[in-house]
Amino acid sequence: MTSKKRTAFRWTVRLLMWTATALTAALVVALVVYVMAKGVPHITWELLSTETSYLYDRKGILPNILNTIYIILAALVLVIPLGVGAAVYLTEYAKNKRLVAAIEYAAEILSGIPSIIYGLVGMLVFSEFLGLGSSLLAGALTLVIMNLPTIMRSTQESLKTVPQSYREGAFGLGAGKWRTIRTVVLPGCVDGVITGCILSVGRILGESAALLFTAGTANNLNGLFEAMTAPGSTLTVALYYYAKEEGEFEVAFAIAAILMVLSLLINLAATWVTRHFQRRKAL
Amino acid sequence: MKPIITAKDLCLWYGSAQALDHITLDIPENSITALIGPSGCGKSTFLKTLNRMNDLVEGVKITGTVTYAGKDVFATDVNQLRKEVGMVFQKPNPFPMSIYDNVAYGPRTHGITAKKDLDQIVEQALRDAAIWDEVKDRLKKNALGLSGGQQQRLCIARALAVAPKVLLMDEPTSALDPISTSRIEELVTQLKDRYTIIMVTHNMQQAVRVSDYTAFFLLGELVEFGATESLFSQPVDRRTEDYITGRFG
Numbered sequence: 001m002t003s004k005k006r007t008a009f010r011w012t013v014r015l016l017m018w019t020a021t022a023l024t025a026a027l028v029v030a031l032v033v034y035v036m037a038k039g040v041p042h043i044t045w046e047l048l049s050t051e052t053s054y055l056y057d058r059k060g061i062l063p064n065i066l067n068t069i070y071i072i073l074a075a076l077v078l079v080i081p082l083g084v085g086a087a088v089y090l091t092e093y094a095k096n097k098r099l100v101a102a103i104e105y106a107a108e109i110l111s112g113i114p115s116i117i118y119g120l121v122g123m124l125v126f127s128e129f130l131g132l133g134s135s136l137l138a139g140a141l142t143l144v145i146m147n148l149p150t151i152m153r154s155t156q157e158s159l160k161t162v163p164q165s166y167r168e169g170a171f172g173l174g175a176g177k178w179r180t181i182r183t184v185v186l187p188g189c190v191d192g193v194i195t196g197c198i199l200s201v202g203r204i205l206g207e208s209a210a211l212l213f214t215a216g217t218a219n220n221l222n223g224l225f226e227a228m229t230a231p232g233s234t235l236t237v238a239l240y241y242y243a244k245e246e247g248e249f250e251v252a253f254a255i256a257a258i259l260m261v262l263s264l265l266i267n268l269a270a271t272w273v274t275r276h277f278q279r280r281k282a283l
Numbered sequence: 284m285k286p287i288i289t290a291k292d293l294c295l296w297y298g299s300a301q302a303l304d305h306i307t308l309d310i311p312e313n314s315i316t317a318l319i320g321p322s323g324c325g326k327s328t329f330l331k332t333l334n335r336m337n338d339l340v341e342g343v344k345i346t347g348t349v350t351y352a353g354k355d356v357f358a359t360d361v362n363q364l365r366k367e368v369g370m371v372f373q374k375p376n377p378f379p380m381s382i383y384d385n386v387a388y389g390p391r392t393h394g395i396t397a398k399k400d401l402d403q404i405v406e407q408a409l410r411d412a413a414i415w416d417e418v419k420d421r422l423k424k425n426a427l428g429l430s431g432g433q434q435q436r437l438c439i440a441r442a443l444a445v446a447p448k449v450l451l452m453d454e455p456t457s458a459l460d461p462i463s464t465s466r467i468e469e470l471v472t473q474l475k476d477r478y479t480i481i482m483v484t485h486n487m488q489q490a491v492r493v494s495d496y497t498a499f500f501l502l503g504e505l506v507e508f509g510a511t512e513s514l515f516s517q518p519v520d521r522r523t524e525d526y527i528t529g530r531f532g
């Protein structure tokens with residue numbers, strides 16, 4: 001190649017990369033602007049504070065907001081002890097390194113499985129076999145299984161960053177293994193647990209397939225405990241439902257705008273938590 | 284002198300590599316024993332065997348016996364053993380909690396919960412470790428905010444707070460500046476009335492300054508053990524002489 005040709009080649013490559021970057025950025029911006037423009041005008045107080053009523057020809061997504069909160073709470077309450085417990089066992093107690101590696105590998109695979117498969121299995125196991133029917137509880141349990149690997153892995157990573165010298169210090173004072181873990185190791189990995197939770201909440205917010213199978217599409221206003229045993233749709237499921245089944249695009253876009261803002265907030269929270277704890281660790 | 288810790292024919296392997304080779308040694312009570320020797324000769328390994336910190340390392344095999352106060356250490360409850368045989372590490376390792384909670388950690392571990400008792404223990408331990416005046420107004424502040432020398436004295440206070448009989452110190456001053464070092468040396472000599480101290484050091488002057496007895500290790504063997512003065516002035520073994528005169532290591 002002559003040097004002229006080489007320069008031309010270099011410029012072509014640079015131009016292509018530029019175009020790709022610009023296109024990506026433009027797509028993101030366009031998508032956000034489009035959704036916001038179509039959704040925000042329809043976010044009204046009535047929409048946020050009531051339930052849909054055909055009698056009064058009113059659309060409201062309060063039940064869906066509540067269902068989303070309920071299902072996140074229920075899933076986290078169950079998944080945190082399980083995931084943290086599993087992580088502590090695997091990193092602090094388990095002796096069989098091969099088994100640990102196998103479980104970690106399985107967890108990686110689990111987190112890559114399409115969520116609709118979790119939905120299918122959740123429906124068969126929780127709704128049918130355990131007789132929970134279409135309910136938020138069945139949905140929450142399905143979400144627990146989906147998010148268990150996330151919480152477990154992020155806790156594990158965080159456990160590994162707790163300095164060995166802390167453990168030695170505690171053991172050297174005559175503290176037993178469990179006391180050492182509880183008082184010195186676990187406080188040092190709160191950041192990992194929180195990061196895992198934030199990731200999970202983001203994932204739950206965006207989940208539709210797994211919940212369509214297990215939690216149903218009802219839009220009734222319920223308290224926390226009745227909601228658990230009744231079918232109910234989260235915001236994302238409701239979005240699908242209003243758009244696809246009812247052709248109510250105004251409501252659908254309003255929900256979409258809300259979800260977008262929420263996921264932005266969640267990303268910010270994740271960044272903030274990571275930075276906050278990094279600073280504390282650097283101290 | 285009455286021995287408080289006795290090792291007999293102690294051998295230790297990390298996997299297939301032997302780190303200690305038939306160590307037989309009596310540690311006299313209420314005195315300071317220095318462990319010296321070139322890097323990798325097994326000083327830390329020997330020290331960590333005495334309070335069974337080697338239990339944490341995988342693939343360790345031990346033969347021979349170690350007794351503390353006449354009892355086989357491998358047959359005693361390990362947490363009880365470590366309560367009586369405390370340890371201070373090479374790098375200061377305070378927990379990321381308040382100064383007070385650091386010192387109270389040990390007593391709390393062993394069942395002391397009354398605030399009045401803890402307050403008293405914490406103050407006494409900090410006084411004994413010669414750091415009370417520097418921290419008495421900031422007991423609730425995070426211990427990681429202290430200087431390296433202060434952190435190490437805090438770690439000594441933390442070890443003293445469980446009222447051990449023996450204090451194992453693995454190069455406690457190697458990460459510190461000269462002033463902090465001399466404070467800790469001074470502190471150690473004051474503590475020997477009430478505690479038995481076993482200290483690893485790479486610093487010959489330090490061994491001479493603070494210790495009553497010295498043990499010289501080489502390649503996992505105990506070459507020579509005796510009163511510090513005589514070991515340094517009239518070493519029996521040729522290798523000891525070579526080492527303390529700086530011909531190797």
Ligand SMILES: Nc1ncnc2c1ncn2[C@@H]1O[C@H](COP(=O)(O)OP(=O)(O)OP(=O)(O)O)[C@@H](O)[C@H]1O
Binds near residue numbers: 297302320326327340
């Ligand atoms: N956890 C371990 N696993 C495997 N080998 C080890 C381990 N700890 C120490 N060793 C080996 O055992 C031998 C003795 O090590 P030790 O740490 O007791 O030496 P040391 O005298 O304390 O040295 P230094 O003065 O450098 O601290 C060395 O050869 C070392 O490589």
Ligand SMILES: [Mg+2]
Binds near residue numbers: 326328453
């Ligand atoms: Mg050492």
